[in-house]
Amino acid sequence: MQQKLQANGPTWQVQLGRRDSLTANKTLATQNLPAPSFNLTQLKDTFSRQNLNTTDLVALSGGHTIGRGQCRFFTDRLYNFSNTGNPDSTLNTTYLQTLQSICPNSGPGTNLTNLDPTTPDTFDSNYYSNLQDGNGLFESDQVLFSTSGADTISIVNSFINNQTLFFENFVASMIKMGNIGVLTGSQGEIRTQCNAVNGNSSGLATVVTKESSEDGMVSSF
Numbered sequence: 518m519q520q521k522l523q524a525n526g527p528t529w530q531v532q533l534g535r536r537d538s539l540t541a542n543k544t545l546a547t548q549n550l551p552a553p554s555f556n557l558t559q560l561k562d563t564f565s566r567q568n569l570n571t572t573d574l575v576a577l578s579g580g581h582t583i584g585r586g587q588c589r590f591f592t593d594r595l596y597n598f599s600n601t602g603n604p605d606s607t608l609n610t611t612y613l614q615t616l617q618s619i620c621p622n623s624g625p626g627t628n629l630t631n632l633d634p635t636t637p638d639t640f641d642s643n644y645y646s647n648l649q650d651g652n653g654l655f656e657s658d659q660v661l662f663s664t665s666g667a668d669t670i671s672i673v674n675s676f677i678n679n680q681t682l683f684f685e686n687f688v689a690s691m692i693k694m695g696n697i698g699v700l701t702g703s704q705g706e707i708r709t710q711c712n713a714v715n716g717n718s719s720g721l722a723t724v725v726t727k728e729s730s731e732d733g734m735v736s737s738f
């Protein structure tokens with residue numbers, strides 16, 4: 518079961534005893550989530566509001582070593598960055614051309630591309646070496662390396678030089694993030710379907726299989 522889920526990344530024990538919320542607040546969730554257009558100051562602020570520090574920010578951003586993103590989250594970087602009428606100057610020019618062909622100006626915005634153009638499905642430190650090469654997909658990725666004088670640059674470099682250090686920090690930060698706003702004891706409830714409050718199945722999109730609900734014990738990338 519675990520093998521097919523893994524992308525050769527680290528594993529860790531997930532704390533148990535967490536319960537599910539009785540409510541959800543889309544406005545609050547959106548307020549607290551960082552946007553892909555954020556600069557470094559905005560990213561640090563959003564993370565620090567959750568007691569996550571700069572090392573957490575850099576380590577957790579490494580989650581973008583796998584997966585895809587839609588054009589609409591970075592098209593401004595390709596054609597009209599910060600209303601300059603030009604592309605983001607921190608973008609590698611070859612990468613810029615590749616992205617422009619995937620995401621035409623005024624295109625649908627839903628086209629997909631890899632978050633890590635080098636090794637899109639392997640969990641490794643190439644996410645960080647991409648940043649050194651100007652191959653970060655979102656502004657929120659590239660600013661970790663391209664913000665002049667930033668303290669994040671040396672952290673990026675250390676993860677490039679030592680992938681084990683990245684994995685160790687990623688695991689520690691994932692556990693830390695997993696401790697934010699936890700409901701225990703009699704708080705909340707244990708949902709029978711993970712995407713709906715008990716007794717209100719009207720918003721259900723998918724049914725949780727027995728197999729996937731058993732996955733809570735050990736997490737892996």
Ligand code: HEM
Nearest residue numbers: 551552553554560577578580581583584585586587590657
């Ligand atoms: C630093 C702030 C972050 C921002 C601004 C951000 C933004 C985004 C955006 C815009 C997408 C693309 C969504 C889409 O196109 O539909 C994405 C995808 C993704 N993000 Fe993040 N993210 C952040 C942090 C994280 C963290 C902390 C993790 C995990 C540790 C993570 C893991 C992923 C993964 C795996 C995907 C790909 C999902 C897929 O392929 O379906 N991201 N992120």
